[in-house]
Each structure stands twice: as C-alpha cells, then as structure tokens.
Amino acid sequence: MRNVIYGINLTTDGCCDHTKFNGTEETHEYFTNLMQDVDLIIYGRKTYQLMVPYWPDVAKNQSGTKVTNEFARTFDAIDKIVCSRSLDNFEEGTRVIRTNLAEEVLKLKQESGKKISIGGVSLPSELIALGLVDEYYFLVHPIIVGQGRRLFDDTGLQKPLNLKLVDSKVLPSGCVSLHYLKQ
Template identity: 60%
Template structure:
C-alpha cells in the first residue's frame, strides 16, 4: 500500500497562509527533493488554485530562479487529483473528484506507485479520521501571523493523533522542517 504524506508550510502560531511565506532556495530544494518519491498529488481546490497555473507558467517559461524552475518542473510533471465541488476543468495531468475525498484517496493508496503527497487544510481532518495520512512534513517559518487559516481548527479531530518525530532540518532562513510518522 502506498504512503500518503501531508506537507505544508506553517507559521509558529499555526497558520498556513502561503501568501505570507517567502520560501527561498533552500525550501524550494527541500520540497523538490521530497517530491522525488512522489508520483501523485492530492489537493483540495483552494491549494490547487493557489499553486496552478502559477507554477505551470514558471515551468513553461522558466521565469523563476533556478531553484524555482526546478521546483515548478517537478511539481507540474506529477499527476494530480483535485477535490472540488465547483471546478469544471483543470490543467493537463489533473483529474477532478467531486465527492468522497477519503474514499478516493483510499482507492489511490491501494494502487501501485510511489508516495502520494496530500495538501489540503480543509480535507485534513477527514483524511486523518479515515487513517489515510501516514506521515507529515511540517515546515515551520519563523513568523507569528495571528490570522488566517489554521492547520486544524479546534474540535476538528475526533481523537488525538500521536506522531513520532523522525527527522528535523534547520535551515539558514530560520525555518525548521519536521518529518513525523503516524504511530
């Protein structure tokens, strides 16, 4: 059975607004390397629309820095599933699922392949409750935001989820990447 990884950038106070982070070379390289073991991305609509078409344009036009271009090329080359009740169309190598995200992810998890990288704050409680997330990559940025979307809202989990820290990377930028496995 495939491993499902949840990866996200987060502020010290638990907010996940990607518009406030400035990842830089070392974080682009980190996420690009992480995707070497991934052959499917599982996004919610909000994350999908945040990432695309922006990174597709960077990959096509090579308009970013060298590390951004590598990240964009890797990200756009991977097949994607986006969960949305409202999207009617998506970029190539992307399939839209309109309902039952946990059921869909379970089916995908049972297929042969590399890891699946999931990234959707709105779907996270449902995916955790279904026991579908095997590992977490949380990159904590040295900023306190005080507003925005939290990783998990109070009461969004039915029971606590115990994790084991297996790796930590401290970046020159002050960001810290934590890699956890579900116990």
C-alpha cells in the same frame, strides 16, 4: 501500500496561511526534494487553483529563479487529482474526485507507485481526520504572525493524533523541518 504524505509551511505560532509570510529559495528546495518520492498530488479546489496554472507556467517558461524553476519542473511532472464538486476547468491530464473521498483515496493508496502528496488545509484536515495520512512534513518558519489560518480550523479531530518524530533538521535560515509518522 502507498503512503499519503502531507507537507506544509507553518509559522512558529502555527499559522499555515501562505499570505501571512513568504517562502524562500530554501523552502522551494525543501519541497522539491520532498516531491522526488511522489508521483501523485491530491489537492482541493482552492489549493489546486493556487498551484495550477501558476507552477506549470513557470515550468514551461522557466520564468523563475534556478530553484523555483526546478520546483516548477518537478511539480509539473507529477500527476494531479483535484477534489471538487464544482470545478469544471482543470489542467489536461488532471483527474477529479467528486464524491466518496475516503473510498477514492483508499483505492489510490492500494495502487502501485510512489508516495501520494496532499496539500492545502481543508482537504488534508479531512483526510487526517479520516486516518488516511501516513507521514507529515512540517517546515516551521522562524516567524510569529499572530493571526491567520491554522490546521483544523475547518475540520476538527475527534481525538488527538499521536505522531512519531523520525527526523528533524535546522536549515540555514532558521526554518526547522520536522518529519513525523502516524503511530
């Protein structure tokens, strides 16, 4: 069975709002490496519209730095699914899940392939609450912003979720990467 992985940037005070702090070259390298073991990305509408067409355009035009261009190429090469009841315009080749989220993700997990990555906040919170996320990759940035969106602001957990730390690294910038497995 394929694993569903969730990777996200966080501040030390738990903010995951991308408008409150900036990613770095190191951040893009981290997520490029993470995506090497992924062949499907699932996003909700908001995150999909933030990522597409921006990163496919960077991949096509090679308009970023060497590191962001590599991230864009890696991202663009991965199949995508958007979960939305309202979105009608999406990149060619993108599939859509409109209903039965848990059932559809379970089917995807049972298909052959590499890992499935999810991104954003609302959709991952929902999938975590449903018990469908297997691995967590938190990249904690050395900044306190004091405000902004947190995980599970939209969807609460019925009970605590125990995780097992399997890897941690301090990056040169002071970011800390944490890799957890669901117990």
